[in-house]
Amino acid sequence: MEQYLSLDEMVQPHRIHRKLYTEKEIFDQEMIKVFGGTWVYLAHESEIPKPNDFKTGYMGKRPVIIVRDNNGSFSAMFNRCTHRGATICREEKGNSKVFSCPYHGWTFKNTGELAGFPWPSGYSKDMDRSDLNLSHIRVDSYRGFIFGTLNREAPDLLTHLGPAAELMDQWLDRYDGKNIIVRNPNRMVYNGNWKLSYDNGADGYHVAFSHRSLLAVGQRLGENKDMTYFAQNPDNSEMTIQYLGNGHTFVDQRPNYKNVGDKWKQQRPQPGREILEEAIRNKFGEQADYLLDQAIGGQMNLCIFPNLLLIGNQIQVIQPVDVNRTELIWYSTQIEGLPEEINVLRLRSQEDFPSFGEPDDMTNFEECHFGLTIPEVEWVNIGRGYRIDGRQTIDEKGVIKGPVTDELPMRNYFQEWKRLMKTNLQLTAVSCN
Amino acid sequence: MKVMVESHVREETSRYSYYMDLNYYINLAQKIKAWGEETIKADRETVFEIKQFLYREARLLDEGKMEDWLQLFTKDCLYWTPVTPGGGDPTKEITISFDDRRRLEDRVYRLRTGYAWSQIPASRTIRSISNVEVWKENNSNLYRVRCNFMLNELRAGKMKLLSGWYGFLLTKENNDWKILVKQNNLLDSDQAHENLTLLL
Numbered sequence: 001m002e003q004y005l006s007l008d009e010m011v012q013p014h015r016i017h018r019k020l021y022t023e024k025e026i027f028d029q030e031m032i033k034v035f036g037g038t039w040v041y042l043a044h045e046s047e048i049p050k051p052n053d054f055k056t057g058y059m060g061k062r063p064v065i066i067v068r069d070n071n072g073s074f075s076a077m078f079n080r081c082t083h084r085g086a087t088i089c090r091e092e093k094g095n096s097k098v099f100s101c102p103y104h105g106w107t108f109k110n111t112g113e114l115a116g117f118p119w120p121s122g123y124s125k126d127m128d129r130s131d132l133n134l135s136h137i138r139v140d141s142y143r144g145f146i147f148g149t150l151n152r153e154a155p156d157l158l159t160h161l162g163p164a165a166e167l168m169d170q171w172l173d174r175y176d177g178k179n180i181i182v183r184n185p186n187r188m189v190y191n192g193n194w195k196l197s198y199d200n201g202a203d204g205y206h207v208a209f210s211h212r213s214l215l216a217v218g219q220r221l222g223e224n225k226d227m228t229y230f231a232q233n234p235d236n237s238e239m240t241i242q243y244l245g246n247g248h249t250f251v252d253q254r255p256n257y258k259n260v261g262d263k264w265k266q267q268r269p270q271p272g273r274e275i276l277e278e279a280i281r282n283k284f285g286e287q288a289d290y291l292l293d294q295a296i297g298g299q300m301n302l303c304i305f306p307n308l309l310l311i312g313n314q315i316q317v318i319q320p321v322d323v324n325r326t327e328l329i330w331y332s333t334q335i336e337g338l339p340e341e342i343n344v345l346r347l348r349s350q351e352d353f354p355s356f357g358e359p360d361d362m363t364n365f366e367e368c369h370f371g372l373t374i375p376e377v378e379w380v381n382i383g384r385g386y387r388i389d390g391r392q393t394i395d396e397k398g399v400i401k402g403p404v405t406d407e408l409p410m411r412n413y414f415q416e417w418k419r420l421m422k423t424n425l426q427l428t429a430v431s432c433n
Numbered sequence: 434m435k436v437m438v439e440s441h442v443r444e445e446t447s448r449y450s451y452y453m454d455l456n457y458y459i460n461l462a463q464k465i466k467a468w469g470e471e472t473i474k475a476d477r478e479t480v481f482e483i484k485q486f487l488y489r490e491a492r493l494l495d496e497g498k499m500e501d502w503l504q505l506f507t508k509d510c511l512y513w514t515p516v517t518p519g520g521g522d523p524t525k526e527i528t529i530s531f532d533d534r535r536r537l538e539d540r541v542y543r544l545r546t547g548y549a550w551s552q553i554p555a556s557r558t559i560r561s562i563s564n565v566e567v568w569k570e571n572n573s574n575l576y577r578v579r580c581n582f583m584l585n586e587l588r589a590g591k592m593k594l595l596s597g598w599y600g601f602l603l604t605k606e607n608n609d610w611k612i613l614v615k616q617n618n619l620l621d622s623d624q625a626h627e628n629l630t631l632l633l
Contacts, residue, residue: 184516184526189625212548217539221448271533272453278438279454327625332527340455344524351531356543359551359630 011418013411014383018372020414021193021380027323029421034306035060036427037420038247039140039147039160041308041317042066042076044182044331046144047093052110055093058319059148064137065089065099066146067110074141076148077112077134078429088134108134135429143172144180145308150427163397164248167302171310174294175335182315183332183347186354190328190362192369194306194320197328198413200361201303201311202249204234204241204404205384210364214357218268225268226352229256235403242409243400247305247416249409254299261289263296270348276341283339294338295345305413314350324369328362330354382410444508446534452509453533458524461511465520465616468579468600475567475576483567483578483603486610491560491582494632499541502632507604507611512537514617514633520600529622529629540632549630552588556631560584564598575613576603586631593627596620 004025010017020026036059043055048068055066056079063079065088079087081101088099088108098115100107106117112134117123137148140157142165147157158165172180200206207230208215218225229237238255257263264277281288297312309316319327332350334343372380385391385406392402402408443451475483486505493502506512514529515521523531532540543549565580578601586593600616617633619626 184521184623186516186527186529187623187625188629189627191627210550213543213546213550216546216548217543220539220542268539269450269535271531271536272450272457274438274449275451275454278451329625330527334525340524344455344458347523347525347527348531350527351529355530355540359628360549362628363551 007418007421011414014386015379015381016410016414018374018378018380020417021195021369021372022323024323026421027193027320031060031062031320032427033423033425034417034420035320036062036150037154037423037425038151038306038416039149039154039157040306041145041304042137042139042148043146044144044180044315045074045141045146046180046182048074050095052097053093053095054089054110056089056091059137059150060320063087064148065134066139069110070097074139074146075112076137076139076146078137080134081106082114082132082134083117112136137429143168150429151425152428153425160246161248161304162246163244163399164246164250164302164304167244167250167300168304168310171298171300171302174298175338178338179336181334181336183334185317185329185331186351188328188330188354188358188362189321189325190365191325192362192365193323194318194326195417196365196368197309197318197326198303198306199410200365201301201309202241202251202409203407204230204239204251205407206361206364207234210361211357213360214353217356221269225266227253233405235405237404239404240401241404241406242402243412245398247413249303249305249413251301251404252299253301253404257299261293263299264289264292267296267349268352270345270352272344272348276345279341280339291339291342292345294335295342295349297349303409305416312350312353313346326365328358330358382407382414386411446508447538448535450533450535453511455524461614462522464577464602464614465600467577468519468616471568472577473569473571475569479569479576480565480567483576483610484562484565486603487562487565487578487580487601490612491562495558495560497555499544499632503538503541505610505612506534506537506615507606507613508534510534510537510612511614512540512617513614514619514622516623518622519618520616529619529626530617544630544632551628551630554589556586556588558584558586558631562599574604577601578603584633588628588631595633597622 040059043066047055051070053068057064064076065079066076068074079089081088083104083106086101086103088101097110098107107115109115114132139148142157207227215228215231218228240252242250244250280291284291302310307318313333315331317329319329321327332347334346385402385408392400394400400408442449490505512530512532516528517526544552561583563581568577581598584595597619602614603610604613
C-alpha cells in the first residue's frame, strides 16, 4: 500500500500534491468534511417560490430535499427514509405537504416529522419515535441564496461569507432592487476532479490560451469583442484577482467597463441583438444603454467555496460525482420586471460562453486530470505571483489582491481546504423535534 | 429618436441580426406546437426529395463539410437545441443552442480555428435518420418534417451514442430545399452532457 504524505506536506505554499485531485480516499473525505464542514450552496429561493414547494439536490454526495414550508421559511433535510434508507422524494421539483416513501409507505410531513406508517399495530406502543423524523441540515440564506452546513460550530452565514457578501450585493444590485429569477439549468459533465473547476473560477491566466477559439470568434467580424482584453499581458490591466477568506475567490473584470453601455458594446453579438437593441432604444431613449448593460454579465467571477460560482449572469454549481467526474450546473437567470427584450437577450447571452468557452476549459480539466494520474510527477505548481515583492496587497478586511493572472486564489483557498480536511468535528443533522 | 437602418444591412444576416425579434418567438411557438399535428401529408415525390435532402444533410456533417452544410440553411434560419424536452419556451429558458444565422456561422468558424481544444481531435460521427414524416403547411411553400436520429460519436478514443428526433421547417428556394428551422431534440436534452461541441 502506497504511503500518503500528510496534509501539511501535500499543501505547500507554492505547490500542491497531485493526489488531492486523483485519490478516491481523499475525495470521500472531502465529501464529508468540506461538503459538510463548511457552508454549502443548496438552492435559490426563487426555485421554490410558493409555500410547500420543494427541490431535491445534493450536499456533497448526500441526497437532500430543500423545502419552503407553510410559513415561507426554508429547511433542508436528508432525503432518506428513516425506516430502511430509501430516498423518499425522487422528483427534481414540486409542491407537497408530505413525502411518502415509495418502498414501505412511511410518510413524513414537509417539516420532517414522521406522520405515520402503514399498519401501526405491528410496532410496539412504546416505540421511541424521536429519532424517526427526517434529519434537518442547518440552513441559512443570504439574499435568496440558501446554504447548508452540518457543522453546528460554523459561524453564521454572513460572517462566513465575509467580504464575499458585499460582492454578492454588487452582483445583485445592478437591477435597482428588482428580483432575480433562477431559470432552468444547462448541465455539463467532465471526467475530472471538482477542484479543477473551482481553480478555474478565479484564473485570469488561462483565458488567452484555453479560450483561444472563443477569442478568435470574438474577432471574426473585424472587431474585438468579449474577453479579447485578456490576450495581451493582462497583468498590465487594472483587473485584479482576489482572495476573500474562507476559501472564497474573485476575479474583477469590471475595470475594463468604465462607462454605461460598455458591457453591451463589448459583448459578442447574440441572436436578435440588433433588432432587440433597436426596440429598446426606441422605447427607452437615454435609458437604453443602462438597460442593455443588464442583459450582459456583471464581469465578476465570484467563487463561494466550495460549490457556487457567480459568473456572467449565471449561477454555476459545482456538483462532484466522483473523484474523476464532476457535473457543472449552469442556472440561467432573468430579472423580474425588466423589459422582455432584455430578458430574452440575457438568455441568448448566457448561451454564448457555455457553447464557445466552457467546452474548451472542460477539455483542459480532463487533460489535467489525465496528466495528474502520472505517479512519478507529483506536484501541481501554483507559484505565479509567489514571493514577488510588492505584487500583492492586503486590505483592512484581509482581502488579498494581485494582478489578474496570479495564482494567489489557489494558494490561499487550499489552506482553507486543508483546515477543513484536518478538522475532526462531529458533523450532525438534527431531528426536527 | 427612431433608429433607421438601411434595408440592405438588415439582410446581411451573417453580420447583423434583425429577424429575431419578439414576434419571431411568438410565431415560432405556434410552429413548434404543430410538430405533432397531423395535417396535410406531403405528396410522395416531395417526401422522396426531402428524405434525400435529409440524408445528404447528415452525410455532409459526418464528412465534416461544415461550409457546404451551412449552405443548406436560409439566411433567416434557426439552429435550435433545446434543454427542455420538445422545446419549451426560449424566452424563459436557456437552450443548448438557439443560433441565428450569424451565431451558426460563429459555431462553424470556432470549429475551424484550430484552437477549439474540445474538438482536437475532432469528433468522428455517423448518423442514421429514420421515421421520416412530412406535412405541408396550408397554402405555403413550407413543410414540417419530423424524423428520428441515432448519432454515434467517436472522440479521443471514446464511443458515445446520442439519439433523439429532429424537427425541421423546410422551404424551397429556387428549386433547392433549404432549412428554415432545425430543432435538435436530444433524448437526454435536460441531462448533463459531456463535450457537446459536435454539430447535431
